[in-house]
Amino acid sequence: MKVVIFPPNSMILADLVERKGHEPLVMQSQIRKKVNTAEIDSPPLNITEKEPIEGLKYAAIEVPSGVRGRMALFGPLIDDADAAIIMEDAPFGFGCVGCARTNELCMFNIRQRNIPVLEVKYPTSSDETMELVNRINEFLDSLGEENG
Amino acid sequence: MVKIAQISCGTEYSGIQDEIDKAASTFGAEILIPDVELDYINEAYKKFGFIAASSGIRLMIARAMSIVEGKTDADAVFIATCFRCAEGALLRNQIRRFIQQNTNLPVVTYSFTERTKADELFIRMEALATIVARKSLLAREKQEGLTLGIDSGSTTTKVVLMENNEIIGTGWLPTTDVIENANEGTKSALEGTGYKESDIEAIGVTGYGRLTIGKHLNADLVQEELSVNSKGAVYLADRQKGEATVLDIGGMDNKVITVNDGIPDNFTMGGICAGASGRFLEITARRLGVDISELGGLALNGDHKKALLNSYCIVFGIQDLVTSLAAGSSKEDVAAAACFSVAEQVYEQQLQEIDVREPLIQVGGTSLISGLVDAVSQTLGDIDIIVPEYSPYIGAVGCALMVSGLGKKD
Numbered sequence: 018m019k020v021v022i023f024p025p026n027s028m029i030l031a032d033l034v035e036r037k038g039h040e041p042l043v044m045q046s047q048i049r050k051k052v053n054t055a056e057i058d059s060p061p062l063n064i065t066e067k068e069p070i071e072g073l074k075y076a077a078i079e080v081p082s083g084v085r086g087r088m089a090l091f092g093p094l095i096d097d098a099d100a101a102i103i104m105e106d107a108p109f110g111f112g113c114v115g116c117a118r119t120n121e122l123c124m125f126n127i128r129q130r131n132i133p134v135l136e137v138k139y140p141t142s143s144d145e146t147m148e149l150v151n152r153i154n155e156f157l158d159s160l161g162e163e164n165g
Numbered sequence: 166m167v168k169i170a171q172i173s174c175g176t177e178y179s180g181i182q183d184e185i186d187k188a189a190s191t192f193g194a195e196i197l198i199p200d201v202e203l204d205y206i207n208e209a210y211k212k213f214g215f216i217a218a219s220s221g222i223r224l225m226i227a228r229a230m231s232i233v234e235g236k237t238d239a240d241a242v243f244i245a246t247c248f249r250c251a252e253g254a255l256l257r258n259q260i261r262r263f264i265q266q267n268t269n270l271p272v273v274t275y276s277f278t279e280r281t282k283a284d285e286l287f288i289r290m291e292a293l294a295t296i297v298a299r300k301s302l303l304a305r306e307k308q309e310g311l312t313l314g315i316d317s318g319s320t321t322t323k324v325v326l327m328e329n330n331e332i333i334g335t336g337w338l339p340t341t342d343v344i345e346n347a348n349e350g351t352k353s354a355l356e357g358t359g360y361k362e363s364d365i366e367a368i369g370v371t372g373y374g375r376l377t378i379g380k381h382l383n384a385d386l387v388q389e390e391l392s393v394n395s396k397g398a399v400y401l402a403d404r405q406k407g408e409a410t411v412l413d414i415g416g417m418d419n420k421v422i423t424v425n426d427g428i429p430d431n432f433t434m435g436g437i438c439a440g441a442s443g444r445f446l447e448i449t450a451r452r453l454g455v456d457i458s459e460l461g462g463l464a465l466n467g468d469h470k471k472a473l474l475n476s477y478c479i480v481f482g483i484q485d486l487v488t489s490l491a492a493g494s495s496k497e498d499v500a501a502a503a504c505f506s507v508a509e510q511v512y513e514q515q516l517q518e519i520d521v522r523e524p525l526i527q528v529g530g531t532s533l534i535s536g537l538v539d540a541v542s543q544t545l546g547d548i549d550i551i552v553p554e555y556s557p558y559i560g561a562v563g564c565a566l567m568v569s570g571l572g573k574k575d
Contacts, residue, residue: 053200056177057224065180069279081247082279083175083221090178109203115174115221117252 018160021098023123025091026058027112030102033150037157042094058115060090076122087119095126100133100160102153107139133160167194167297169290170239172228172260174221175247179279185243188286192294199228199237215259222246222256229260233267241271241293248276248518258520265425271296274431276518285434292391292429302386303396303428305570306405310366312569313351315384316393316560317343317374320416321530324350325561326358326365327569332555332562334358343374344381367571369393369564386568390560395422395429397563398526401553408522411559412541413529414511416443421515423522433518442507443531445479449503452486453496457534460500464536467497469505482506501536508540516545524549532556 021042022030031041044061064086072085075092091114095101103124107113114120127134135156140146169189176182189196201209201224209227210217217223225244231237242264246253257274264272273289296303308327316323317340324336324347334357336350347370351362369386370379371393379387398411411422419442423431450457472489474482482503489499525548527538532552542550555562 052203052206052224053198054177055171055173055182055198056175057206057220059177064178064182066279067180069179079249081175081250081253082179082277083247083250084178086175086178086180086279109206109220113220115219115224116178117218117220117222118250 018099019097020157020160021094021101021127023101023103023127024107024112024114025094025123026114027104027107029111030104030153033153034102034157037154037161039100039157039160042098044090044094056115057109058113064089075126081118083116084119084122087114087116088122091119091123092126095123095130098127098130098132100156101127101130101135102156103127103134103136105136105138111139167240167294168197168238169194169241169243169293170197170199170228170232170237171243171245172199172225172232173243173245174219174225174253175250176245176277179247179277179281181277181279181281184281184286185245188290189243189294191287192291194241194290194294196243197237197239199231199239201227201231205231213263215256217252217256219252222252225256225260229263232264232270239270240297241273243273243275243289243293245275245277248278250276261430265430271300271428272425272430288389288391289432291389292432295388296392296428299388299392299567302567302570303392305567306400306427308566308569310569311360311364312565313354313365313368314561314564314566314568315347315350315368315370315372315378315382316390316558316564317347317370317372317378318415318560319373319418322346322350322372322374323558323561324354325555325558325565326354326360327562327565332558335555335558337557340374343377347374347378347382367568369568371560371564385571386564388564388567390420391422391429391432393563393567394420394528394560395424395563396427396567397559397561398422398528398553399424399427400566401528401555401559401562402524402526402551403553404524404526404551410519410521410523410525412511412516412525412527413559414443414507414527414531414537415529416447418442419511419515421519421521423519431519433515443529445482445507446503446531446534446537448479448483449486449500452483452490453500455496455500461504461533461535461537463497464500464504464534465539467495467499467501467536469498469501469540471495471498472502474499474502474506501540504534504536504540505544507537508544511541512544521545521548524551526551526553528553528556528559530557
């Protein structure tokens with residue numbers, strides 16, 4: 018199954034999805050320690066004026082261009098997903114979207130899709146981490162079962 | 166090469182990062198993205214005290230902190246966020262203040278869309294690059310010697326002759342042939358002063374025609390309008406220190422510049438229609454059968470609420486004017502309504518895009534229309550407005566002042 022993850026650039030979530038035989042829908046393929054690009058979640062693609070216009074499918078013209086440009090990339094991933102995992106309160110290094118409004122809109126759009134969604138919070142202890150990984154694995158296994 | 170540190174959110178996803186890089190390199194500058202460690206981002210924004218929801222904005226704070234703490238070596242700072250982003254607008258100004266209060270670096274701010282116009286970026290980058298390269302000229306607060314300033318605008322050409330910190334001659338004429346107009350204006354400015362052209366120690370040129378005139382006259386200073394107009398306005402208004410806003414409602418377009426210690430840090434130019442320009446007031450005066458110089462006084466004696474003039478379009482605006490007069494409105498009320506119509510449109514179209522800082526220095530030919538100045542003040546909640554003497558000549562004065570720092574001609 019195609020599983021969209023949020024943050025969409027989290028390689029850890031992407032790895033967990035892949036290990037269970039699903040296809041992770043992700044934004045980029047490397048994690049950086051130092052931020053030396055213009056944005057904290059700089060896109061791996063060359064964005065042009067075209068993307069914020071394409072983003073009009075997800076947000077009105079009155080919405081800032083940075084939100085619409087991001088939605089041009091994230092929106093189709095959400096549209097394409099059969100399931101989703103949302104992680105909230107994750108630190109930057111785990112993966113993030115630089116714009117809080119895009120975060121809100123993406124999570125809303127995922128919830129509106131009526132697909133299986135697992136919503137979790139970033140763990141703060143090793144016990145929570147174990148529990149979180151188990152929950153994610155169980156969720157991913159259940160997706161397999163649903164598909165029969 | 167001038168290093169401009171970029172502190173921004175949304176430039177890549179809006180597709181304008183390449184435009185920013187291009188604009189900087191056009192003026193011999195390079196964009197520098199201050200790199201910061203992820204752990205430093207958390208540390209920096211907590212220290213700054215603004216808990217922003219967007220991590221992109223937190224990164225902006227960390228980058229500003231790295232500049233203030235000397236971890237990034239930059240000559241100037243460009244701060245930009247998406248147009249219509251409330252969090253971005255709040256932080257854009259707080260970060261600007263933070264950098265201005267803690268460093269001597271020139272800062273320019275900007276709010277962009279995916280359709281950001283290259284020339285709007287160009288004038289900002291040119292201003293940043295020249296502010297760095299000509300810092301000593303911008304720091305000049307007194308004019309010395311005998312210098313000439315020429316402002317070759319799109320509508321009019323203004324010339325000022327200054328001697329030892331005083332304006333001793335002026336020239337003003339509509340722009341037709343830029344070189345001919347500059348020569349004519351210079352002749353007017355010299356008239357009655359006892360000086361001839363060869364006595365002038367240095368010439369500074371600004372405005373749309375600056376490159377052509379600069380080459381023709383072998384000018385000592387050829388400077389973009391942003392820094393020259395700011396300098397001229399704060400000099401004439403005697404507000405060389407601290408913050409101020411310069412408003413120029415022009416014949417064809419309007420400019421708003423915010424300044425800190427005489428150095429510009431934000432700028433907006435435009436006007437959707439001539440209904441928000443001096444041209445509308447000129448036509449209003451003609452329809453009322455009065456000279457434009459009388460319109461302001463007439464407006465001060467009228468009540469703008471008694472005549473309805475609020476069209477964005479100059480054609481419909483004049484139709485409203487005719488209808489109001491036919492319905493029995495007095496000339497005074499119509500003049501007042503015309504001034505308010507222009508002030509409200511300037512507010513709606515431009516002043517809302519910029520953080521207006523008191524005092525507001527109103528300049529340009531329209532600043533002589535007292536009713537318009539009053540309307541702008543009322544529209545902005547009775548803000549304190551200064552109209553300095555020689556207000557239409559700020560660009561020429563800025564040039565004459567700055568060029569006097571370049572020393573005497575051989």
